[in-house]
Amino acid sequence: MPDEMSRRLILGRSDGEARHFEDAVSNPSTPVIGILGTGDFSRSLARRLVASGYQVVVGSRTPTRFVALFPEEAEVTTQLEAANKADLIFVAVYPEHHSTLMDLKQALAGKTLVDVSNGLSINHKGPSNAELLADYFPGSFVVKGFNTVSAWTLQMGARDGGRQVFLCSNSQTAKNLVKSICHRMGFIPVDMGLLSSSLEIENLPLYLFPSWRLPVLCMLLLFVFFYLYNFVRDVLHPYITEHKSVFYKMPIKVVNVTLPCVALVMLALVYLPGLLAAVLQLWSGTKYNRFPNWLDRWLTSRKQLGLCSFLCAVLHAVYSLCGPLTKPVKMAVQEVDEDVWRKELYLSAGIMALGLLSLLAVTSLPSVAGTINWREFSFIQSTLGYCALFMATSHTLFYGWNRAFVLAQYRFYMPPTFILVLILPFVVLLGRVALCLPCVAGRLRKIRRGWERNRHIRFMLPAEDCCNGVEDVSDV
Numbered sequence: 001m002p003d004e005m006s007r008r009l010i011l012g013r014s015d016g017e018a019r020h021f022e023d024a025v026s027n028p029s030t031p032v033i034g035i036l037g038t039g040d041f042s043r044s045l046a047r048r049l050v051a052s053g054y055q056v057v058v059g060s061r062t063p064t065r066f067v068a069l070f071p072e073e074a075e076v077t078t079q080l081e082a083a084n085k086a087d088l089i090f091v092a093v094y095p096e097h098h099s100t101l102m103d104l105k106q107a108l109a110g111k112t113l114v115d116v117s118n119g120l121s122i123n124h125k126g127p128s129n130a131e132l133l134a135d136y137f138p139g140s141f142v143v144k145g146f147n148t149v150s151a152w153t154l155q156m157g158a159r160d161g162g163r164q165v166f167l168c169s170n171s172q173t174a175k176n177l178v179k180s181i182c183h184r185m186g187f188i189p190v191d192m193g194l195l196s197s198s199l200e201i202e203n204l205p206l207y208l209f210p211s212w213r214l215p216v217l218c219m220l221l222l223f224v225f226f227y228l229y230n231f232v233r234d235v236l237h238p239y240i241t242e243h244k245s246v247f248y249k250m251p252i253k254v255v256n257v258t259l260p261c262v263a264l265v266m267l268a269l270v271y272l273p274g275l276l277a278a279v280l281q282l283w284s285g286t287k288y289n290r291f292p293n294w295l296d297r298w299l300t301s302r303k304q305l306g307l308c309s310f311l312c313a314v315l316h317a318v319y320s321l322c323g324p325l326t327k328p329v330k331m332a333v334q335e336v337d338e339d340v341w342r343k344e345l346y347l348s349a350g351i352m353a354l355g356l357l358s359l360l361a362v363t364s365l366p367s368v369a370g371t372i373n374w375r376e377f378s379f380i381q382s383t384l385g386y387c388a389l390f391m392a393t394s395h396t397l398f399y400g401w402n403r404a405f406v407l408a409q410y411r412f413y414m415p416p417t418f419i420l421v422l423i424l425p426f427v428v429l430l431g432r433v434a435l436c437l438p439c440v441a442g443r444l445r446k447i448r449r450g451w452e453r454n455r456h457i458r459f460m461l462p463a464e465d466c467c468n469g470v471e472d473v474s475d476v
């Protein structure tokens, strides 16, 4: 990174970029941009601004120290001189040092200050760094922004990394000025309103996959549970009852029977909240009652749950492909017809389930989802999603075959794992079938169009609506 930072991104005065710069300097409407601080962010920003045709003046406590690291088109001077010369100033110093800039109060009065700082940890209470800066400099117009853009992105240009810049300010004029600078640098400004939004903007780069926490935790807990269950049945049981040591099964075999269990239960968990929501709406006879918070959270985590399920399914496929490599080569034995059928069926259902899950995963990508309309998206995620659940359930059923009825399979009185795994998918599939019954689907469709049992708002749905609601029932 330091190498990259000191690499010259801006070309010499003689080339096109420099010409652009000269145009800007000669254009009196182009504001002079000041930057306070000479750190990583300041250097990258200065390079980007110069490349975008702005005149840049950098203010430092020790101007001579870092001058060589800035493009020669940028002027590096004292903080006071930079504050006096610039029309708009980026404050690229850490927030704990904002108070050391108080001597510049007069020079910065009436000017726009862009606070690019981030906090050390997520702050929900406030005040934000930008609000504190506005308190220090009441005569200036503080705009919060650019804190979500890294020095690396600035140096590489907007073609790499995130292109959105979140902005907020109490002054619309100051915000518009910063917006125009964003556009010119190749970024997309996103107006977040007043300076009170700055707390949220400062928190944005500090979040660590907030929407993934619950699904990943759920996946890990399920994995631990099924791994231990399979370990007791497949490794501990033969050791205790027959003194047979099969601990070598732990890294691949036990993991490979655990992964599909997690994948199938997670897939069922994707569709269960939709069913619960439908049941709640039928129960209360209206769609205008709020769902309980836990259900709301569950509904919004469906995409992540689905992707976790997909991950486990893919890993299961890879482990299964590696399986033959780890097994000793046996003499070919004539397999009984029934066994051949079982293997063919469960492999085929498994491959189909994985194919459908891949389709669901691909269409959940924002760039792909943006190219299809809502009905197509709902068809893939709902109808094809249920097909994937059906195929994965069939895969497990074929795998289990008739072992549910073999007493020897109940080791330590524990039922075979596939029986446990099948409970939730069965509930979801049967629930879905129940919601498709004409009397139930009809009532649900009316509720989703605003009908309310207690208010006696009665209306008939158009005939065609009554026939195409198959995808509707889980569209919560």
Ligand code: NAP
Pocket: 036, 037, 038, 039, 040, 041, 042, 059, 060, 061, 062, 066, 091, 092, 093, 094, 095, 097, 100, 116, 117, 118, 119, 146, 147, 148, 149, 150, 151, 152
């Ligand atoms: P840095 O490399 O440590 O630079 C901070 C600069 O602040 C110093 O070079 C120093 O320049 C100046 N400064 C002014 N008064 C100071 C004081 N009293 N004590 C210490 N330094 C003082 O930090 P940075 O990475 O450029 O980050 C600067 C700001 O940008 C931070 O608020 C950070 O949250 C924000 N930011 C950084 C990035 C990034 O990728 N680096 C991304 C988004 C936001 P002089 O010695 O020349 O005065």
